[in-house]
Amino acid sequence: MxxxxxxxxxxxxxxxxxxxxxxxxxxxxxxxxxxxxxxxxxxxxxxxxxxxxxxxxxxGNNMNVLSVTTPTQFYESLFQNTFFQTITHGISQSCFTNRFDLLITFLDNPGHSGDPEGHDFLRPYLENKCDGLLFIALSPWTDQLERIEREKIPCVAIYSPFTGTSLTTVNVDDRLGAFTAVRHLTDNGHRDIALVNGPPRHMAAIARERGYRDALEAAGIPFRPELTTSGEFLIEVGYRNTLELLDRATPITAIFCGNDDLAFGALKALAEKGLRVPENVSLVGFDDVDGARLSNPPLTTIAQPLKAIGRIGAELLIERIRNPDAPVRDVIVPLTLVERASVRKLN
CATH class of the missing domain: 1.10.260.40 (lambda repressor-like DNA-binding domains)
Incomplete structure (x- = not known):
């Protein structure tokens, strides 16, 4: 109770x-x-x-401080996770332009870390440490949403399922992005397509697996669970899980990775096994981080403008700080397929 x-x-x-x-x-x-x-x-x-x-x-006056709250998993891989680095760069650009400082906090088990009211999401604001809250890949519980609405707490959520609520959100269509990536592979004649994905409970990973499955179904290709792996969105996980896939001795002509870091790990694993990209195995990533165009070969990937997403989220939050009656908005940022040199067309 x-x-x-x-x-x-x-x-x-x-x-x-x-x-x-x-x-x-x-x-x-x-x-x-x-x-x-x-x-x-x-x-x-x-x-x-x-x-x-x-x-x-x-x-009196605002402190001109934004608080960014994100899962502890990003703290543990802060200098490895290019997703968090890039999106935070976009947030910091907006803060610099608007003369705001940035506070970053991490939550291990949001809303349940010994606080019976579940106020962990809101704590930086309630303790007067910031003027507004920006959540990345986190979703407040229902009672917190009610308080946000009741007290007009300035909040914006990036990558949140809480669209159509009192929370302004900035999202991408992960399912459609994954569908586009896998359809690109099927359009190039691939049928034995593996999935190296992120954590099984992660919102984006779930949507990207759904897009992978939908694209296979649209091409008349049965889903085969033995061609899928999951883990954290990290290079070493992509490396390890790709080796595991290759050791299963199941034929693979292409791999779709849930993000570019996983794809970079897959590249290393394939090279160790003497397999060339794209001559032996085609590869598609997701995110289009800076390293994607510099990899060998340059990586075909789904581009989500991470800096722009961070910048949009911060701008919307600053707007709500300056005007508490600003309308709630659900923004969908479009994704695009960037074709480079990691996909081969099969005869």
């Missing part, structure tokens, strides 16, 4: 101060004595109090 939200009055009673003093402490008022500040903050931590959004008005 959901617990009752702690109020400012309760904190004031427990600390033996006035409600206004609690507000001044939470607003970092320099005129509050250190002794009083420490007393109030101890009670705040004990009760798990978050100030109401209206209390932010006490602070």
């Amino acid at each position: 959901k617990s009752t939200m702690v109020t400012r009055a309760e904190v004031a009673r427990r600390a033996g101060v006035s409600p206004m003093t609690v507000t001044r402490v939470m607003a970092n008022d320099p005129h509050v004595t250190d002794e009083t500040r420490q007393l109030v903050l101890e009670v705040v931590r004990e009760l798990g109090y978050y100030p109401s959004v209206s209390a932010r008005a006490i602070r």
